[in-house]
Every structure is written in C-alpha cells, then in structure tokens.
C-alpha cells in the first residue's frame with residue numbers, strides 16, 4: 001500500500017513503473033538542499049520524493065526543509081541558472097566548473113501568521129544543463145498558465161504617502177518581483193491630489209485594453225482615487241466600461257494606515273500584497289456609494305466616519321509631514337476636546353443578520369464572500385443614488401436622532417496596526433452589508449474606554465451601553481447645529497449631509513481573503 005505520510009523509501013523503490021500512477025509524467029533526479037530528490041511533474045505542480053534508497057524516511061527530509069510538492073499556483077516562476085563551483089566543491093570531487101539549476105521562485109508563509117507571505121527560492125541542481133533548462137521552461141510555462149495572472153498593469157505610486165517610502169517600496173520590493181513574473185508595468189508617479197483619479201478616469205480605450213489591473217503603491221487615499229476613477233469609467237456609458245470591467249485593483253501598502261491592503265491580506269507587508277498580484281488571486285469586494293447633498297458622489301471600501309474620526313482627519317492634514325504619528329497626536333487632542341454633534345440618522349436594517357457565517361470573521365475561502373458579479377448587474381446599481389435606495393425601502397427604514405461623539409459606517413473589517421482583527425471584526429469583505437456604529441454623547445473617560453476596546457474586540461453589538469452597532473444596507477445622516485466633517489476612506493468630504501448604500505461584491509481585487 002502506498003502511504004501519503006512518512007513514506008519508507010524502500011516502499012517507494014519497489015514500485016514498478018507500471019504501478020506508479022505518475023510514471024508517465026516527466027521525472028528527473030535533482031539535488032535540493034544537498035539531498036537527492038526525484039522530481040515529477042504533475043498536473044498541479046512538482047511532486048518530490050526521496051532520490052536515494054539509503055535514506056531512512058521521507059519525514060527526515062521533510063524536516064530539512066524539502067517540501068513534498070510545490071504547486072504551480074504558488075510559484076512566481078522558474079528560471080535556469082548557471083553557478084560556478086565553490087573552491088571546496090571543486091576540492092571535493094567537482095568534475096565540472098559549473099553547476100546548473102532550475103530555480104523555482106515561490107513563497108513561504110510565516111509560521112505564526114500564515115497570511116504573511118515572504119518570497120522564497122528552491123534551487124534544484126542538475127548535472128545535465130539541458131535537462132535543467134528544459135525543466136525551468138516547462139515549469140515557468142505551467143506556472144504562468146495557472147490562475148488568473150496579470151500580464152500588464154498600470155501602477156500609480158504616491159511618493160508622499162505615509163512616511164514617503166512608496167517609491168522605495170516599489171523599486172526595491174515590488175518591481176523586481178513583477179519583472180521576475182514577466183508582468184509589464186506602466187508606472188506613474190502621482191504629482192498632485194486627484195492625479196491617480198484622472199489617470200484612471202481619463203484612460204483611453206486602447207490603454208485600458210492593454211492592462212489587466214491597476215495597482216496603487218501608497219495609502220488608502222490613493223487606492224480610493226483609483227477605485228473612484230475606475231467606477232467613473234464603468235458608469236461613463238461608453239465602450240471603455242466593458243473593457244474596464246476586467247481590471248482588478250491591487251494595493252501595495254505604503255501609506256499611513258493601509259486598511260485596504262491589511263483587510264484584504266491580513267498584513268501590511270508589501271511583499272505579501274505583491275505576491276497576491278503576481279499569483280493572480282482574485283475576489284470581489286463590497287463598496288459603498290456616498291452621495292453628498294451637494295451632488296458629489298464617492299465610492300468607499302473601508303469606512304465613512306463623522307465626529308471624532310472626522311475631526312482627526314480635518315485637523316491632522318496640516319501635519320502630513322509627520323507621517324502616521326499625526327493621527328495619534330491629533331487623536332489625543334480630539335479626545336481631550338471631547339466634542340459631540342447632533343444628527344438625525346435613517347437606516348435600512350440589513351437582511352439575514354442572524355446567519356451563522358455572518359457571526360464569524362471573514363477568512364480565506366469565506367462562504368459569505370464567494371459572490372462575484374458581472375458588470376451588467378452592477379452598473380445599473382452603481383448608477384442609483386443612495387437616496388433613491390433609501391426611498392425605495394422607506395417602509396423598513398428606522399430613524400434615530402441624538403447627540404453623538406462618533407458616527408461610523410463601516411464596509412469591510414478595516415484591519416490596521418491599531419486593530420489586527422479590524423475595527424469591525426465581524427464585517428466581511430463581500431457580505432453586502434454595512435456596520436453602523438453610533439457612539440452616543442458620553443464622558444471623555446467613557447469615550448476612551450470605547451477607543452481602548454477597539455484593538456481588543458473591535459466594534460460589536462452590545463460592547464458598551466452607550467454604543468449602538470447595527471447591520472444596515474443603507475444609511476442617511478443629516479447633521480444639525482455645530483458640524484464635524486466626514487472622513488471617507490481617509491479623505492475629507494465637503495458636504496456633511498450624506499446618504500450611503502452598499503453595493504455587494506462589485507470591485508474585483510487581487511486578493512483571496514485572509515489565511
């Protein structure tokens with residue numbers, strides 16, 4: 001009997017070619033990490049087995065970092081490399097001046113945090129140069145055909161995002177990986193606010209046809225500009241809309257908060273985000289349409305916040321040069337000021353709130369977030385003003401009025417350094433609902449208690465008696481008296497009277513959920 005774990009090599013060796021189900025596939029002896037391994041090509045990737053009969057068992061090799069299989073889906077590419085022998089290799093019996101290898105570029109997951117991917121290489125040495133070259137070509141071709149890998153992307157780099165390291169992140173971490181994977185990139189360094197928005201919104205049909213995706217190297221503000229530009233193309237009504245529907249969005253975190261990349265990938269590592277793009281991962285993300293009473297329209301995929309978080313955004317803007325620390329300093333100041341604001345809120349409660357999966361955090365292969373939608377479904381929906389959606393569901397609307405320290409409308413979990421599980425840990429990337437958080441007027445100490453609870457538990461129904469957490473599908477907020485500002489995905493809105501509605505799984509992104 002053939003076992004799948006702890007295979008005894010003697011068992012393997014006694015398998016005749018006729019008995020071996022993989023005997024028809026290509027098979028060669030390589031040296032990996034100093035051990036002889038037999039590598040076979042299967043449909044899903046490379047299957048590795050011990051290459052010498054005197055080795056005791058496979059589990060010994062496994063512990064030395066030799067995997068049993070390397071999936072094409074997890075390979076960036078494979079290349080042929082020639083290396084000179086070191087002096088000691090020549091001294092101990094090297095007959096040729098060079099070593100030949102098939103180098104497989106893949107990734108490994110961090111032990112404690114599986115969602116963190118780091119690039120890794122496996123060098124399969126082979127005595128026959130032609131054999132190694134042929135393997136590298138075959139493996140690279142198979143990897144390229146696996147998944148939905150992009151061939152060409154538009155990259156917007158904000159040199160002023162976060163602590164100003166976006167250019168460095170692009171040059172040192174992302175560009176080399178894209179080049180290795182054969183992805184062509186048109187790179188644009190943003191020169192001013194809204195540059196990325198107009199770059200996408202004004203793209204010609206020909207330009208859009210040449211891309212498979214658009215990548216933001218910066219913070220949430222830059223991603224939001226690209227998202228809004230893309231939605232602008234979708235809703236333009238011309239021939240570009242259909243072409244733009246195939247474009248996926250990617251976020252390489254290089255800003256101050258990076259909630260988009262963090263929520264999509266569970267980490268703020270740029271290399272992880274780049275690997276998701278290169279490997280062609282794909283899923284759809286919810287977005288929220290925010291309609292201002294002044295006629296402005298904006299799409300958001302993280303949150304809209306009024307009161308405390310709006311004040312932080314408004315008052316921290318002049319200190320952008322300080323980088324992310326500006327939010328902490330302004331946040332402390334706003335807490336001491338302890339302001340609250342009057343508002344009337346009308347909302348439509350979300351359907352299916354009690355479903356069990358909606359009560360568990362969003363993960364990789366999330367059953368809630370498996371929906372993906374076509375542009376034909378989403379365009380009419382995206383055209384519909386949120387006020388109209390609220391009017392259509394007027395019979396189920398609820399209205400509350402009061403004085404609030406903070407009003408938040410959250411779309412996705414909004415993970416960040418401050419809260420690893422997310423501001424709203426039970427929100428999903430694509431569940432078609434919003435989380436409305438109303439923090440009623442309270443003392444500064446009580447508000448501090450609310451802030452302190454966020455990193456531990458995030459916002460949850462029943463968390464504190466002065467905090468209401470409600471699942472909704474649409475909300476309108478009408479402030480009165482002294483007003484704060486709306487902070488929508490890290491950008492300020494001009495108008496404070498807004499109506500919002502969620503649009504389910506409309507944005508295609510390079511991600512596959514948090515592992």
Ligand SMILES: Nc1ncnc2c1ncn2[C@@H]1O[C@H](COP(=O)(O)OP(=O)(O)OP(=O)(O)O)[C@@H](O)[C@H]1O
Pocket residue numbers: 158159160161162163190191192193194195217218219220221222223225254255256257258259489490491
């Ligand atoms: N060259 C530029 N000069 C000034 N502002 C720019 C430039 N390029 C882009 N911007 C603007 O900077 C704003 C913030 O950028 P970004 O989101 O990349 O960083 P951040 O605000 O530090 O990070 P986060 O949004 O994650 O907190 C964006 O709204 C964008 O419009």
